[in-house]
Amino acid sequence: MDMLLNPLDRRHRLRYDIPVVPGAFPLVGHLPAIVCDLPRLLLRAERTLGSCFWLDFGPAGHQMTCVDPDAFALLRHKDVSSALIEEIAPELLGGTLVAQDGGAHRQARDAIKAAFLPKGLTEAGIGDLFAPVIRARVQAWRDRGDVTILRETSDLSLTLIFRLMGIPAQDLPGWHRKYRQLLQLIVAPRVDLPGLPLRRGRAARDWIDAQLRQFVRDARAHTARTGLINDMVSAFDRSDDALSDDVLVANIRLLLLGGHDTTASTMAWMVIELARQPVLWNALVEEAKRVGAVPTRHADLAQCPVAEALFRETLRVHPATTLLPRRALQELQLGQRRIPAGTHLCIPLLHFSTSALLHEAPDQFRLARWLQRTEPIRPVDMLQFGTGPHVCIGYHLVWLELVQFCIALALTMHKAGVRPRLLSGVEKGRRYYPTAHPSMTIRIGFS
Numbered sequence: 001m002d003m004l005l006n007p008l009d010r011r012h013r014l015r016y017d018i019p020v021v022p023g024a025f026p027l028v029g030h031l032p033a034i035v036c037d038l039p040r041l042l043l044r045a046e047r048t049l050g051s052c053f054w055l056d057f058g059p060a061g062h063q064m065t066c067v068d069p070d071a072f073a074l075l076r077h078k079d080v081s082s083a084l085i086e087e088i089a090p091e092l093l094g095g096t097l098v099a100q101d102g103g104a105h106r107q108a109r110d111a112i113k114a115a116f117l118p119k120g121l122t123e124a125g126i127g128d129l130f131a132p133v134i135r136a137r138v139q140a141w142r143d144r145g146d147v148t149i150l151r152e153t154s155d156l157s158l159t160l161i162f163r164l165m166g167i168p169a170q171d172l173p174g175w176h177r178k179y180r181q182l183l184q185l186i187v188a189p190r191v192d193l194p195g196l197p198l199r200r201g202r203a204a205r206d207w208i209d210a211q212l213r214q215f216v217r218d219a220r221a222h223t224a225r226t227g228l229i230n231d232m233v234s235a236f237d238r239s240d241d242a243l244s245d246d247v248l249v250a251n252i253r254l255l256l257l258g259g260h261d262t263t264a265s266t267m268a269w270m271v272i273e274l275a276r277q278p279v280l281w282n283a284l285v286e287e288a289k290r291v292g293a294v295p296t297r298h299a300d301l302a303q304c305p306v307a308e309a310l311f312r313e314t315l316r317v318h319p320a321t322t323l324l325p326r327r328a329l330q331e332l333q334l335g336q337r338r339i340p341a342g343t344h345l346c347i348p349l350l351h352f353s354t355s356a357l358l359h360e361a362p363d364q365f366r367l368a369r370w371l372q373r374t375e376p377i378r379p380v381d382m383l384q385f386g387t388g389p390h391v392c393i394g395y396h397l398v399w400l401e402l403v404q405f406c407i408a409l410a411l412t413m414h415k416a417g418v419r420p421r422l423l424s425g426v427e428k429g430r431r432y433y434p435t436a437h438p439s440m441t442i443r444i445g446f447s
């Protein structure tokens with residue numbers, strides 16, 4: 001951790017009476033520690049400075065970070081805005097609903113959300129669409145004998161989203177290529193010259209948007225590829241104040257971005273946990289043998305409590321979205337603390353997800369905390385998906401997808417008489433920001 005902080009920045013500084021975490025580097029601030037060792041950075045700051053402190057996100061400026069679980073409720077506060085997200089990532093998230101507030105947000109979200117609820121997903125046959133893709137992929141892993149897990153889950157989760165959009169199998173390589181170029185916009189320096197990441201990323205975004213615009217036209221002409229795009233287009237067209245196609249296209253692109261890395265990371269962690277904890281694997285195999293086939297509808301998920309617990313506990317211990325940025329529109333009160341209007345806030349989901357204030361034995365990976373619970377899931381139990389108006393739209397989709405994935409993995413490997421085994425160390429190479437994921441190099445064997 002010490003190597004990730006600037007040893008020359010030791011001054012005790014205050015901004016608006018709140019301490020600034022020491023150790024920021026010029027230009028990049030605390031980003032090295034945020035990206036590579038966020039849990040320890042937050043714990044150390046809490047221990048030495050208290051529950052509220054400033055972190056320096058380099059180009060994205062200072063954000064007041066509050067590790068008191070009460071700060072989670074700020075995500076539901078009417079005077080807390082998401083517009084800061086657009087300022088941090090204008091090229092990727094500008095004009096999308098995740099960066100909007102109030103009426104504009106509600107209108108765009110209302111037009112999309114029904115397609116992502118269990119009924120919408122079932123009617124569009126998404127589970128039936130995904131099951132063969134997942135089965136084929138885990139069978140290929142079995143045939144190969146070992147895989148670099150994050151690379152594989154990243155490819156699989158992107159393929160699933162592309163299929164969700166109705167992109168035909170033969171077009172997938174082109175889409176994968178353009179999507180990788182699009183992601184360069186996350187890190188691209190703001191220099192717009194031929195061959196540089198900003199120019200390439202923008203060109204990829206324009207290509208993707210042009211394809212999505214064609215999908216929308218096809219949907220209107222009733223030649224849509226999947227029910228899901230169809231449903232979204234007709235819901236948009238039905239909305240009271242007609243929304244422009246630009247809004248629709250930007251939000252379909254948001255679905256690609258929102259559903260890819262997060263799902264890939266969680267899938268990879270699931271396999272890693274199954275590989276390093278044989279008891280989990282045995283319990284999952286028992287369940288898979290009992291259900292006998294990959295579930296395809298939400299109604300079937302109740303038959304898979306172990307897979308569901310694995311999904312929830314993996315996300316709790318390894319939340320894919322670690323920090324959410326917000327801006328206070330008015331002066332806010334948080335416990336004894338006054339937060340001035342205009343303050344940039346950081347809501348540390350990662351810290352809450354493994355907080356002893358919210359979970360018993362938070363560092364232990366325990367399926368029992370889900371299997372033995374009798375009360376319904378509360379917002380705080382699924383805080384890894386946010387809360388309030390922006391709570392993740394993909395929650396039901398990813399729940400279905402990851403249960404399908406677990407069951408397919410267990411059925412395929414068990415049939416072949418093998419189980420997942422960890423072939424490399426897990427601790428080095430983890431990343432926590434902008435999304436969290438295990439090391440790119442972790443290999444899993446099936447033997």
Ligand code: HEM
Binds near residue numbers: 097109391395
């Ligand atoms: C494990 C997987 C996932 C995790 C951990 C996750 C996490 C989150 C979180 C924390 C938010 C709240 C953002 C905020 O409040 O600023 C969010 C929003 C969102 N997610 Fe997910 N997500 C996942 C999967 C998906 C999938 C599969 C999709 C769609 C295909 C998706 C689409 C979205 C969208 C569109 C929003 C914005 C909603 C809004 O602003 O109203 N997510 N997600």
